[in-house]
Amino acid sequence: MGPGTDIPRVSVLMAVYNNAAYLPAAIDAILAQSFTDFEFLIVDDGSTDGSGAIIDGYAARDARIRAIHQENRGFIASLNRMLGEARGDLIGRMDGDDRCTPGRIERQIAFLDAHPDYGVVGTQTCYFDNAGREWPMARPYPLDDAAFRVALTTPYTPLMNHASVLMRTDLLRAIGGYRPQFRYCEDLDLWLRLSEVTKLANLPDALTYYRQHAGQVSDRNLAVQTAWAAMAWISHEQRKAGQRDTLGAVDPLPGLDGLGAVEVITGRPGDSQRVRASVIERIEYPTSALAGPGFRVLIDYVRAGGRLPKGWKMVTRLALAGFWRQASRLATALLRD
Known part of the structure; x- marks a missing residue:
């Protein structure tokens, strides 16, 4: 002492x-x-x-x-x-x-x-x-x-x-x-x-x-961890800009099925797609991660108008890995886009 x-x-x-x-x-x-x-x-x-x-x-x-x-x-x-x-x-x-x-x-x-x-x-x-x-x-x-x-x-x-x-x-x-x-x-x-x-x-x-x-x-919860990390960044940006830390006042934070709420909370159009894009970047490999809990984020991103240059490659990888349902859903979303 x-x-x-x-x-x-x-x-x-x-x-x-x-x-x-x-x-x-x-x-x-x-x-x-x-x-x-x-x-x-x-x-x-x-x-x-x-x-x-x-x-x-x-x-x-x-x-x-x-x-x-x-x-x-x-x-x-x-x-x-x-x-x-x-x-x-x-x-x-x-x-x-x-x-x-x-x-x-x-x-x-x-x-x-x-x-x-x-x-x-x-x-x-x-x-x-x-x-x-x-x-x-x-x-x-x-x-x-x-x-x-x-x-x-x-x-x-x-x-x-x-x-x-x-x-x-x-x-x-x-x-x-x-x-x-x-x-x-x-x-x-x-x-x-x-x-x-x-x-x-x-x-x-x-x-x-x-x-x-x-x-x-970090292995079990990669998708949600990435989503909330992206929200931590948004909170940081708001504070640095002298704005109210809107996400910091929310508990719990939006989950993977509710990321559309992010830009409603922040009042900044595009924040929801930004969070989704962060998740997609992290779960793209291996294919098991792509087909996991973050797959809903991928679909929501495409349906909200997000560009997915590797989209058809993802469909092929999902199909070859035996994730037929996910491959079909992603293909449908890409065709409707």
């Missing part, structure tokens, strides 16, 4: 839901940090796999851990609860299935102390799987604020690993924490809002390890 006080410098936040298989390694990675002046808040968000007992066992052995148990409320609600209870002037993040190097937090604090105009610093990330294989990112995260803002203007450019960041608590609270309606893309929405009030950077070295395994949220 800080000199003459029991208030820690850093509050590390970890939200856990059924991570028992990976949780000990993730907790051990934080407890092994070379920087020790931290509290470690861990929410067991209604786990049913024994994660709660693992957390309690660690809390009994290390007083820095504060175990919080609750009925399942979701990832964002868990993060906001911990943010409300955090005592440190810096917020660190960690996921219950990842790892990080022992010097991670120490190096991030050194950066923020040397750069008071920066409010957020992440790290580069190395991917790994359950077989122990590791591989680097295809593209590194931007190193400084100037590079970060260039990356913001380039679609699908990686910005930050949410589980790697260290942030100034006062800034995170000042912007209202995490917004629950931006589920699956809460990190992008957060970076966009923080970029309006502070500078963001990533350290050049891979100090965090992101576990790749089947069934991750």
Whole structure:
């Protein structure tokens, strides 16, 4: 703790839901940090796999851990609860299935102390799987604020690993924490809002390890994640233009079957088609994604007059993959266009 006080410098936040298989390694990675002046808040968000007992066992052995148990409320609600209870002037993040190097937090604090105009610093990330294989990112995260803002203007450019960041608590609270309606893309929405009030950077070295395994949220919900990410961008544009953040006042956000409501909410013609186009770009490959939940978005886009240069190629791919019903519906929509 800080000199003459029991208030820690850093509050590390970890939200856990059924991570028992990976949780000990993730907790051990934080407890092994070379920087020790931290509290470690861990929410067991209604786990049913024994994660709660693992957390309690660690809390009994290390007083820095504060175990919080609750009925399942979701990832964002868990993060906001911990943010409300955090005592440190810096917020660190960690996921219950990842790892990080022992010097991670120490190096991030050194950066923020040397750069008071920066409010957020992440790290580069190395991917790994359950077989122990590791591989680097295809593209590194931007190193400084100037590079970060260039990356913001380039679609699908990686910005930050949410589980790697260290942030100034006062800034995170000042912007209202995490917004629950931006589920699956809460990190992008957060970076966009923080970029309006502070500078963001990533350290050049891979100090965090992101576990790749089947069934991750981004894999299961790619279409809706992309739609809501596009809405986060629209919200950002409205704020930057000094306009009311209309989508930020809506909870829940329009789903895949109701994207026509987007431009009604924003009052900006074309926003609905813009969101649909973003979804189509992301689900085009593989064919199983094209035929999945986002297929309705594709049909609505064409019916609303959207141009689809690859439309007949999509029909062919769907048919060859055995998605006959979707191929027929898309062909009909293209012929009527």
